[in-house]
Amino acid sequence: MKKEIGVTSEIDGYCTKCKLVTNHRVVAMDEGVVKRVVCLTCGGQHNFHLPPGQKATTEKKVKRVKKEERRVPGPESQTLLQWQELKDRLTPETPASPYALSGSFVLGEAIDHHKFGLGFVTKVIDSKKIMVMFEKEIKTMVMNFPDVASLPTPAPEAEYSASNPA
Numbered sequence: 001m002k003k004e005i006g007v008t009s010e011i012d013g014y015c016t017k018c019k020l021v022t023n024h025r026v027v028a029m030d031e032g033v034v035k036r037v038v039c040l041t042c043g044g045q046h047n048f049h050l051p052p053g054q055k056a057t058t059e060k061k062v063k064r065v066k067k068e069e070r071r072v073p074g075p076e077s078q079t080l081l082q083w084q085e086l087k088d089r090l091t092p093e094t095p096a097s098p099y100a101l102s103g104s105f106v107l108g109e110a111i112d113h114h115k116f117g118l119g120f121v122t123k124v125i126d127s128k129k130i131m132v133m134f135e136k137e138i139k140t141m142v143m144n145f146p147d148v149a150s151l152p153t154p155a156p157e158a159e160y161s162a163s164n165p166a
């Protein structure tokens with residue numbers, strides 16, 4: 001049989017007079033919750049206090065979750081921060097250059113990619129490759145691509161001009 005606490009039960013509690021965890025006798029209950037107790041050591045009557053360190057089952061103390069726990073930015077958010085910073089520095093006088101394979105870009109240059117959006121050249125790897133920081137990721141992009149002009153372009157006009165050369 002489970003031991004139930006009621007009036008006259010003896011329970012451990014923190015005595016505000018003894019300033020110790022002592023044996024107490026319950027003198028008042030409220031809906032199953034111990035309210036007032038008499039300390040069996042000093043005889044003082046006071047509200048019931050749980051022994052320190054014991055979890056309160058009657059008092060719902062909601063621990064506040066610290067929002068600062070996730071303060072350390074991961075590599076991804078760091079990229080985003082830098083990207084935002086660079087974006088903020090963009091002025092109408094220095095607009096982003098449209099990205100093209102045949103284009104030539106310099107370190108720190110803002111480029112506008114048709115798919116990835118706004119990016120910034122964070123590193124010039126060699127004469128044909130650059131590292132570009134986009135909003136979501138850093139990508140290696142091609143530049144100074146020499147043969148881009150000779151690549152077959154599926155331009156609709158090409159069909160019209162494909163008449164028989166006499």
Ligand SMILES: [Zn+2]
Binds near residue numbers: 043
């Ligand atoms: Zn006491």
